Amino acid sequence: MPLSMVKAGEPQIIKRIGGKEETKKFLEKLGFIVGGTVTLISVTDGNVIVNVKDSRIAIGKDMAMKIIV
DSSP states (O other): OBGGGSOTTOEEEOOEEOSOHHHHHHHHHHTOOTTOEEEEEEEETTEEEEEETTEEEEEEHHHHHHEEO
16 A cells, blocks of 8 residues: 555555656665655645654655555
8 A cells, every 4th residue: 555545653664666766766765665664644735744764754645655565
């Protein structure tokens, strides 16, 4: 299921990252790696705030749809 559709506050394991190679590398640099843990904090105005590697990151909903947990 895409990251943008999970319940807030529950840690999730990243199973797959979709999209073009440049998108995958961008997300990987932010800390989104397959097998890593990510927690959805909130969804506001189409932006998704997540906790990855003890850092809060805001990404667009389109990017969050590419992260499968």
